[in-house]
Amino acid sequence: MAGFPILSVMLLVPLLAAVACLLVEARAARWTALIATLVNLGLGLVLWANYDVGGAQWQFVERASLFAGFEWKLGIDGIALMLIMLSVFLMPICIGASWEAIEKRVGEYMAAFLLMETLMIGVFAAQDIFLFYIMFEAGLIPMYLIIGIWGGQDRIYASYKFFLYTLLGSVLMLIAMLWMVNEAGTTDIPTLMAYDFDPKVQTWLWLAFFASFAVKMPMWPVHTWLPDAHVQAPTAGSVILAGVLLKMGGYGFIRFSLPMFPEASAQFAPLVFALSMIAVVVTSLIALVQHDMKKLIAYSSVAHMAIVTIGLFAFNPQGLEGAMIVMLSHGLVSGALFLCVGVIYDRLHTREIDRYGGLSINMPYYALFFLLFTMASIGLPGTSGFVGEFLSLAGIYQVSSWVAFVCTTGIILGAAYMLYLYRRVAFGDQKNADAAAMPDLDKREWFLLAPIAAVVMWMGVYPESFMAPMRADIAALDARLARAKPEGDAQLTAPKPKAATATEEHAAHGGAH
């Protein structure tokens, strides 16, 4: 493997395929896109297989001094590896989901998705801060086109809102990056992660980064672009938006905000907790009253992302690992839920919950998959959702019982709105004749949902596979954060501190064994 620039190849394959898709007609474009994304999935598996767990922190490093001011520098650690895997895993499914649903301008559609894949991998693999910014921002263009051209009724409003909201969030981050590079004299992310900025300046830098990542994440109250974008985007667009794009915010926190500004992160942790607590409760309640399935899932995404942020700012390994697993799990589960909506939307062309009912009678397999993903979204043990949420909440419990308490109510509310959705769609009477006449999953839809279901179960039963590559990186991050770690509110009075540590250890690996 040594010397083979696998990351650059992974960026190049979809890019070339995107150009090819523009030149050929619809059928060929579909196949080109599918083959290219499958090749990238293969490359991703090779990457994972060759990733040396416990080896160097940064692996597969490539660099080329092509530009003035920044470098072409790629490399991954375990965290980036997992997010790249998530991206390459979801992409072929997205292409498959668009196979029949997209009929107009197929070549351009596939090209936009392939370009998106290049940029997503680029975001996670970039080791140069400006290369990261370019990849991070560039994703706006294909997503704007995907929502605007192939979206639903109010697609134009949604596309503008998505673009301008995220752009406004990110521009100040660029100024902060310029300042940091000027101060530290390097654009190299690993070096910057170890650079100690003056805590006074950290406050400003942290806020500038926060503006960008909070919008991307999205955190309450800057989440309002998300329901619009999700509802209007085509199914595959929603999958990629919920599955991967939202993870860029969490990745940004874990890669930039926390290691580069530990003091400021500690200083602002209460703010993050407050926003997250509000998000969990408020957006869950909003989700409860939605009539539109996609909107409901979009609001549930905001609630799940709030669990990610509290985990990240818990400043302990449980919280960080939990946050990562929630991100991966949410990427799979929300993607799968959007696919489930897409399946019935393709048949009836409505997302109105009331237009369905009793689907478990005429679509038993569909109901089965939908149930699995509903349970995973709630966080039932045995599914991926449980592992992440449990770890995150265990992490935050060490810091603040109140935050843990409020966020746990979110889990209960989550169960409420998801089960309520499931009851209305799958159970009850078949009150609509057209919904009752819908055929069950076809072969293509099986191929879309079954792999996600398998991975969701795998992550739920044996999360060690996914946590092992990240463990060393999270430990390194935890060590970096140790000096700014805020004191927890649980003042342990136990005479033997050793016992307390043992309990924590147990909690950390509770899902692993």
Add this chain to the structure above:
Amino acid sequence: MDFVQSFRLTAPEVLFSLSGLVLLLGAAWSRSDAGARIITWLAVAVLAVAAALTAPTLLSGAKGPATLAFSGLFAATAFAALAKLLIFAAAGASLIVAPAFFQRTRDYRPEYPVLVLFAVLGMCLMVSSTNLLTLYIGLELNSLAAYVLAAFLRNDDRSAEAGLKYFVLGSLASGILLFGTSLTYGFAGTIDYAGIANALTGKISTGAVFGLVFVFAGLAFKISAVPFHMWTPDVYEGAPTPVTTFFASAPKVAALALTVIVAMTAFGNQVAAWQPIVIFAALASIVVGALGAIGQTNLKRLLAYSSINNVGFLLIGLAVATPKGVAALLIYLAIYVAMTIGGFVALLMFKDADGEPVEDLSDIAGISRHRKVLAACFAMIMFSLAGIPPLFGFWGKFVVFQAAVEADMIALAAIGIAASVIGAFYYLKVVKVMYFDEPAMKATGKSDWMHQALLAICALAISPAGYLLTKCLDGLSLAAAASLITP
């Protein structure tokens, strides 16, 4: 300083004077369409030769006394050379696109290339000026040619109106500038930039401040910076599109380079006096350019406001007042020229089935369905003008803001970049109209292959492939900035 040396340094200018006169003579004899075309291509060839003569100056990073010609009236520095190369490229593009545009109405006449050559000569003098007189002669030579060019379509009312407006307001600006230079001369006792810099050190007198303000006001007019931007949309809309292409690119480069020269050399010791003016003009241009563009339905007016908006970002590079800032401005300028030429060439290619040019935003609705490549190129240019990575327009904004941050002007950078989001709105609107709206099927006409080739070159330059040029641009612009600031 012997004459041979002086003529060697001014070779491109001498070439322009002579060839301009010869071509004018040729134009007097040849009234046919074919003759006009031949003269156009000869003018392009002259520009190419001049570029070949200028390039070594830039590559060698020429600076200091060795660059002065005619007893210090003219300086062929690397800075001037870089500006000239951009001017030549822009002028060449405006010449190449012209014949196909005028062909339809049979309005093409050989005066067009001749006037462009004389305007270029004026611009060369502007960017090589070392004193207020060379500045004024260059500026007027350029302006007089430009007034005529704006009114080139004699039978078109809009064109005549544009020419008249440009003439009246341009003369006013020249008057203001002249007033400023005379005040400056009065208080400094010299017209030489270096002499002015020596005379105006330390605390500056009120009279000299007046001179400085008037000079900057006159120059702001020429670069169409807010609050002296009002003429821009009207002139850009009324002038024939190839002429607008020219106005938006070459004279902008010359006037901005001239502003940099005056600010950094003549008033180089009075940075504190002019910095607030430039900062105001920069931020006001960004905001007014962006807000003004939102309501426009005519594409030429829209691009006019876009150029006002871009001038704001360029001026941030000047406001920083460091060599890095000047270098950033030059990089931005180079990218701006590519984007502007590309934008206007695409505009020239929007024609209806009869070959009639269409200029309205609603006319290009849904054009991405039937003119895929053209729409994609124009969309790229729009995103690039908005400064969205990975397009190369981002790099221009990036270097400008980097210079501002390095000079510790973080508030300026933060406000400027936040205001750029307003601009993104109307660039997005153009993309929306082309890609999201139902096809209007108006802009269906075929385009000339020369236009296609030029658009392809511009699109390639502003595509992510453009980043491969960053090293080269960085080196050249730093050398150019150094030649200006450390004489």
